[in-house]
Amino acid sequence: MTEEVSRSKLFLARLVIVLMVAFVAIGLAQYGFSAEVRARVWQNLLERAGGPMTFRFILQPIMAMIAAFLDGVKDARAGRAPFWETVLTHPAQRAGRLQEAVIATARIILLGLVMDAIYQFIEFKTFHPAEAVIIALLLAFVPYVALRGIISRIARGWLGRQSSGASR
Numbered sequence: 001m002t003e004e005v006s007r008s009k010l011f012l013a014r015l016v017i018v019l020m021v022a023f024v025a026i027g028l029a030q031y032g033f034s035a036e037v038r039a040r041v042w043q044n045l046l047e048r049a050g051g052p053m054t055f056r057f058i059l060q061p062i063m064a065m066i067a068a069f070l071d072g073v074k075d076a077r078a079g080r081a082p083f084w085e086t087v088l089t090h091p092a093q094r095a096g097r098l099q100e101a102v103i104a105t106a107r108i109i110l111l112g113l114v115m116d117a118i119y120q121f122i123e124f125k126t127f128h129p130a131e132a133v134i135i136a137l138l139l140a141f142v143p144y145v146a147l148r149g150i151i152s153r154i155a156r157g158w159l160g161r162q163s164s165g166a167s168r
Contacts, residue, residue, distance in 0.1 A: 005103055012110070015106075016109050016113075019110070019113065023130060026130075027128060027131070027133075028130065030129075031130075041128070044128065044131055045135065048135065051123050052123060053119045053122070056115045057139065060108055060111065060136075060139035061140075064105060064139070064143040065143060065144075065147055068104075071104055072148045072154075073155045075148070076156040083145065101144060102141075109136045112132075113132050116131070117132055
């Protein structure tokens with residue numbers, strides 16, 4: 001990252017990663033990974049869009065888009081390569097860029113984990129921790145990493161036109 005990350009943001013990102021790993025481990029230990037479990041997971045994932053708390057399917061991606069917008073514009077201003085270009089073609093920078101993404105989305109992922117736990121207790125009267133991780137990643141992390149590079153490219157073009165217009 002071009003700026004120093006606060007200890008609290010770094011702590012939150014690490015906490016979220018530990019929590020997700022623990023949720024997946026607990027889910028695998030509790031329910032296993034049989035064909036029946038995989039079928040239930042897919043069924044439950046598809047049913048979430050129509051049940052209570054559907055606002056999270058709008059809220060979390062919007063929050064991720066805002067974070068992607070801010071970081072994409074920062075990347076463009078700093079002259080950094082777009083996110084996925086760096087992740088895919090610069091192995092030495094890959095871990096750092098992915099760490100930036102986790103730090104940027106940690107609050108959104110944590111919110112997603114909490115919201116999905118509430119949803120599951122309301123809807124299923126139980127908690128499937130690995131499913132909460134899947135939903136949180138799909139609604140928060142995936143939109144962020146999908147949009148950050150695109151926004152960076154658009155911002156670079158816009159900032160380039162803006163600076164060339166100012167020099168006339």
